[in-house]
Amino acid sequence: xxxxxxxxxxxxxxxxxxxxxxxxxxxxxxxxxxxxxxxxxxxxxxxxxxxxxxxxxxxxxxxxxxxxxxxxxxxxxxxxxxxxxxxxxxxxxxxxxxxxxxxxxxx
Amino acid sequence: xxxxxxxxxxxxxxxxxxxxxxxxxxxxxxxxxxxxxxxxxxxxxxxxxxxxxxxxxxxxxxxxxxxxxxxxxxxxxxxxxxxxxxxxxxxxxxxxxxxxxxxxxxxxxxxxxxxx
Numbered sequence: 001x002x003x004x005x006x007x008x009x010x011x012x013x014x015x016x017x018x019x020x021x022x023x024x025x026x027x028x029x030x031x032x033x034x035x036x037x038x039x040x041x042x043x044x045x046x047x048x049x050x051x052x053x054x055x056x057x058x059x060x061x062x063x064x065x066x067x068x069x070x071x072x073x074x075x076x077x078x079x080x081x082x083x084x085x086x087x088x089x090x091x092x093x094x095x096x097x098x099x100x101x102x103x104x105x106x107x
Numbered sequence: 108x109x110x111x112x113x114x115x116x117x118x119x120x121x122x123x124x125x126x127x128x129x130x131x132x133x134x135x136x137x138x139x140x141x142x143x144x145x146x147x148x149x150x151x152x153x154x155x156x157x158x159x160x161x162x163x164x165x166x167x168x169x170x171x172x173x174x175x176x177x178x179x180x181x182x183x184x185x186x187x188x189x190x191x192x193x194x195x196x197x198x199x200x201x202x203x204x205x206x207x208x209x210x211x212x213x214x215x216x217x218x219x220x221x222x223x
Contacts, residue, residue: 001169034209036152043202043214043215043216044210044213046209046210046211046212049208049211050209053208055208087151089152089154089210091209094166095154096142096154098151098153098154100151101151101152
């Protein structure tokens with residue numbers, strides 16, 4: 001199985017900050033990577049797929065990059081509604097696997 | 108607008124069975140692969156299973172293989188998850204998700220609690 005890791009596991013930031021979250025796969029997954037946002041008590045929301053393609057309706061201050069084993073999610077200017085937990089997920093091979101999550105909270 | 112509504116969760120004893128349903132609307136259900144994803148209390152997300160749009164293929168997480176069965180009824184726009192031999196570690200919120208551009212749409216989830 002492909003193992004996914006994320007760093008950091010949590011971070012504190014202020015509104016307007018630039019935030020970068022890193023995701024690493026245990027083996028190459030091409031660009032078969034998605035990012036999700038989950039607010040407490042809510043279902044996950046898809047942000048990006050194919051490593052860098054924004055889902056419809058997702059604000060442009062979210063961006064993704066990477067291929068192979070190393071990926072990043074960047075929030076260019078953190079907004080109040082962006083404080084949440086973020087997960088990466090590979091869909092290159094079954095079983096699909098998620099990273100452990102990165103919690104972004106208010107400094 | 109894609110709408111997914113899970114149902115069927117509840118409290119079940121260890122070793123028991125449960126069937127979850129996911130009612131889909133707002134899109135052509137029969138054209139999409141569908142997934143189940145779960146989340147134990149206070150934990151991260153775990154992918155559980157996928158079924159192809161035409162039921163031609165199914166894949167499962169190792170943790171549920173042989174105990175859970177994913178199925179669908181395209182005439183009813185409904186996805187199912189039959190869960191047998193339930194264990195305490197199966198306690199989680201179970202989400203159904205559409206396999207479009209990745210897991211692009213999710214339901215609100217249904218809670219399954221395995222406890223005596």
